Amino acid sequence: MSKKEVKLKFNAAWDLAPAPEDSKHVSIKKQYDLFINGEFVKPNSKKYFATYNPATDEKISEIADADEKDVDKAVKAARAAFGKWSKLSGKERGKYIYRIARLMQERAREFAVIETMDGGKPIRESRDIDVPLAANHFFYYAGWADKLEYAFPNKNPKALGVAGQIIPWNFPLLMAAWKIAPALAAGNTVVLKPAETTPLTALKLAELIRDSGLPKGVVNIITGAGKTGAAIVNHPDINKIAFTGSTNVGKWIQKSIAGTDKKCTLELGGKAANIIFEDAPLDQAVEGIINGIFFNQGHVCCAGSRLFVQESVADIVIRKLKDRMETLKVGDPMDKNTDIGAINSKQQLLKIQEYIAIGKNEGGEIYQPSCSLPKKGNFCKPTIFLNVSQSHRIVQEEIFGPVLAIQTFRTIEEVIEKANNIPYGLSAGVWTDKGSKIFNLTSKLKAGVVWANTYNKFDPTSPFGGYKESGFGREGGLHGLGAYLQF
Amino acid sequence: MSRIEIQKTYKIYIGGQFPRTESGRYYPLKNKKGDVMANICLCSRKDFRNAEVAARGAQAGWGSRAAFNRAQILYRIAEMLEGRKEQFISELILQGSTLAAAKIEVEVSIDRMVYYSGWCDKFQTIFSSVNPVASSHFNFSVPEPTGVVAIIADENTSLLGLVTAIAPVIAGGNTCIVLASESKPLCAVTFAEVLNSSDLPGGVVNILTGNSAELHEHFSNHMDVNAVIYYRNNKAEIKTIKENASLNVKRVFVYNKINISTEKAQSPYFIFDTQEIKTTWHPIENIGTAKAGY
Numbered sequence: 001m002s003k004k005e006v007k008l009k010f011n012a013a014w015d016l017a018p019a020p021e022d023s024k025h026v027s028i029k030k031q032y033d034l035f036i037n038g039e040f041v042k043p044n045s046k047k048y049f050a051t052y053n054p055a056t057d058e059k060i061s062e063i064a065d066a067d068e069k070d071v072d073k074a075v076k077a078a079r080a081a082f083g084k085w086s087k088l089s090g091k092e093r094g095k096y097i098y099r100i101a102r103l104m105q106e107r108a109r110e111f112a113v114i115e116t117m118d119g120g121k122p123i124r125e126s127r128d129i130d131v132p133l134a135a136n137h138f139f140y141y142a143g144w145a146d147k148l149e150y151a152f153p154n155k156n157p158k159a160l161g162v163a164g165q166i167i168p169w170n171f172p173l174l175m176a177a178w179k180i181a182p183a184l185a186a187g188n189t190v191v192l193k194p195a196e197t198t199p200l201t202a203l204k205l206a207e208l209i210r211d212s213g214l215p216k217g218v219v220n221i222i223t224g225a226g227k228t229g230a231a232i233v234n235h236p237d238i239n240k241i242a243f244t245g246s247t248n249v250g251k252w253i254q255k256s257i258a259g260t261d262k263k264c265t266l267e268l269g270g271k272a273a274n275i276i277f278e279d280a281p282l283d284q285a286v287e288g289i290i291n292g293i294f295f296n297q298g299h300v301c302c303a304g305s306r307l308f309v310q311e312s313v314a315d316i317v318i319r320k321l322k323d324r325m326e327t328l329k330v331g332d333p334m335d336k337n338t339d340i341g342a343i344n345s346k347q348q349l350l351k352i353q354e355y356i357a358i359g360k361n362e363g364g365e366i367y368q369p370s371c372s373l374p375k376k377g378n379f380c381k382p383t384i385f386l387n388v389s390q391s392h393r394i395v396q397e398e399i400f401g402p403v404l405a406i407q408t409f410r411t412i413e414e415v416i417e418k419a420n421n422i423p424y425g426l427s428a429g430v431w432t433d434k435g436s437k438i439f440n441l442t443s444k445l446k447a448g449v450v451w452a453n454t455y456n457k458f459d460p461t462s463p464f465g466g467y468k469e470s471g472f473g474r475e476g477g478l479h480g481l482g483a484y485l486q487f
Numbered sequence: 488m489s490r491i492e493i494q495k496t497y498k499i500y501i502g503g504q505f506p507r508t509e510s511g512r513y514y515p516l517k518n519k520k521g522d523v524m525a526n527i528c529l530c531s532r533k534d535f536r537n538a539e540v541a542a543r544g545a546q547a548g549w550g551s552r553a554a555f556n557r558a559q560i561l562y563r564i565a566e567m568l569e570g571r572k573e574q575f576i577s578e579l580i581l582q583g584s585t586l587a588a589a590k591i592e593v594e595v596s597i598d599r600m601v602y603y604s605g606w607c608d609k610f611q612t613i614f615s616s617v618n619p620v621a622s623s624h625f626n627f628s629v630p631e632p633t634g635v636v637a638i639i640a641d642e643n644t645s646l647l648g649l650v651t652a653i654a655p656v657i658a659g660g661n662t663c664i665v666l667a668s669e670s671k672p673l674c675a676v677t678f679a680e681v682l683n684s685s686d687l688p689g690g691v692v693n694i695l696t697g698n699s700a701e702l703h704e705h706f707s708n709h710m711d712v713n714a715v716i717y718y719r720n721n722k723a724e725i726k727t728i729k730e731n732a733s734l735n736v737k738r739v740f741v742y743n744k745i746n747i748s749t750e751k752a753q754s755p756y757f758i759f760d761t762q763e764i765k766t767t768w769h770p771i772e773n774i775g776t777a778k779a780g781y
Binding site for chain 2: 154155247250255268442463464472474
């Protein structure tokens with residue numbers, strides 16, 4: 001077959017009409033206050049910051065900026081609520097968490113629309129992945145609340161106290177669920193801060209929690225930027241810090257709490273190797289590459305951002321990959337056919353563009369599909385780089401955008417060495433038809449999650465978290481409970 | 488004329504060898520009367536770095552051995568300890584212990600090694616899981632060794648503190664560098680001889696002697712160490728270790744609230760602390776009505 005014959009021509013075959021999701025049914029207030037002790041209160045600073053729709057640059061709402069006094073107020077509310085909450089029977093605690101799960105399922109569409117408006121991710125993803133997974137996470141951990149003694153044999157687990165939780169902007173609602181659900185099931189109370197560019201679904205969650213009748217002060221949700229986060233980390237009456245975000249901030253947190261007895265779990269950055277062997281089902285592998293790096297615009301700590309293709313199939317894989325990239329729809333995140341939505345913020349777009357420039361300057365061979373980008377908003381074409389090596393910055397550093405660095409390899413030993421030769425260790429992908437090869441690889445790759453013949457799959461029952469500088473502790477599953485208990 | 492006794496030279500243990508400290512420094516160990524019993528190596532940063540290289544080099548091989556084989560080697564260590572019981576008891580007495588206390592310390596140490604030998608091929612079953620994901624995937628989580636562990640062992644015991652610290656770490660497939668008690672270092676060196684004759688590969692356990700105030704900094708800021716365990720009570724040292732750990736996100740465990748002479752000081756959870764949980768996903772072919780995994 002000639003190259004022309006195998007080329008995919010999705011766009012030529014049918015032109016998709018716009019299919020925007022309706023946003024009229026959602027209610028977003030003009031201004032949001034801090035959710036402390038079961039009610040929305042004005043911030044001590046009296047300051048508010050704007051949150052924008054990254055696809056249109058339009059302001060959506062104004063968000064309270066919490067200062068140290070607000071953080072203190074939230075921690076005090078959480079502390080006051082802790083005694084009763086932790087002594088409540090697990091059975092009753094579980095019922096509250098089940099309620100939250102059910103309310104979220106009922107309001108799923110509203111949450112999905114707001115998630116996409118505030119963060120820029122395609123509605124298809126927020127509707128099918130973020131929101132259902134978040135609700136499932138509450139449902140899953142609700143069931144653990146009265147079964148903790150079965151989770152850790154020969155131990156008598158107890159809640160830690162007040163948990164300070166700081167979450168990122170890439171999966172705003174899902175990360176809130178990952179943090180809050182196990183904390184509550186284990187009997188802790190919570191002060192949670194969403195990221196400053198994506199606070200809306202966390203605040204909608206606060207409304208939902210208020211509606212659920214959860215005792216006041218058990219969950220407090222406060223908004224702000226890095227300074228607010230720092231105030232949570234350094235508050236003396238917090239027993240546990242749970243953080244998801246960059247490795248640099250994670251290191252700062254670990255250092256900041258060094259002189260204290262605070263417990264800590266960190267979910268940090270990644271630079272995952274996605275490894276394609278010559279015996280892999282290549283068409284599925286190409287879908288796995290696409291999903292690995294372009295899911296959520298590449299704003300994924302476990303993104304498969306380093307592709308390793310066995311040399312014998314490199315040409316065909318790269319050709320198929322380029323063809324497939326040509327079919328990706330980049331644009332309005334509210335359109336149900338959109339594959340790649342808006343980059344979360346101007347700042348992040350600039351960072352990605354800087355890395356693309358670095359890749360070119362270092363001699364990488366860039367390829368982008370011919371798609372056009374919307375005139376307004378923060379958008380970036382899906383991008384791959386060929387002819388790069390281990391020493392290139394775009395191979396070593398986390399870009400957090402739709403940029404893939406491609407290398408080839410000859411032997412298993414070589415690719416294991418290259419895959420592990422990085423400070424990160426969050427995730428990896430392996431594509432081969434041979435089961436024994438998969439198990440050889442999965443046991444040698446230093447990564448907390450290994451996707452074999454699949455990629456970027458998540459589930460409440462499945463522990464997630466990193467090796468090395470990708471952090472410590474696990475979220476999800478039985479192992480995720482341990483992060484919120486003392487023995 | 489009575490026979491002149493052969494005195495033992497106490498050296499350190501790195502990569503299965505017994506070198507002296509590269510620094511050439513020593514500190515005298517004195518008995519109650521103030522007589523010098525031995526010159527002990529005062530280890531340096533360079534010794535730690537050499538030991539780390541040995542530990543890193545040994546880790547992949549040790550971690551990928553059959554768990555059953557690790558169990559047999561730990562059991563062999565216990566056998567060797569039992570055989571040298573009298574020597575350890577007399578060293579403990581030399582360092583100020585009573586005969587009764589010395590006997591108990593050695594026996595608890597031997598039993599603890601046997602305890603952890605048994606866990607080598609069992610903790611995985613306790614701490615792993617098959618996760619019933621809501622999609623057609625087989626999904627399971629297993630513990631794996633975190634890598635190279637730097638340990639500052641108990642100061643108050645000569646043998647038991649070492650065994651308590653080392654056994655769970657190596658049972659889980661890690662390799663380690665251990666700083667022995669500064670004031671009671673004699674058993675550490677003799678214990679290294681036990682390890683050396685127990686089929687334990689060189690580099691899996693590396694034992695240094697010296698001063699924590701000097702070395703804790705190096706134990707915690709080395710960029711190729713994965714975890715630090717600290718058994719002592721110096722708050723300033725704990726803080727420095729935790730701060731330095733943030734350089735490469737080391738895991739830090741401070742075990743200074745446990746009484747190491749009781750059975751509370753042994754548990755599979757101590758093995759678990761230096762394990763990483765790895766989760767693997769694989770699709771299940773969707774035949775017939777199958778929609779989910781296990």
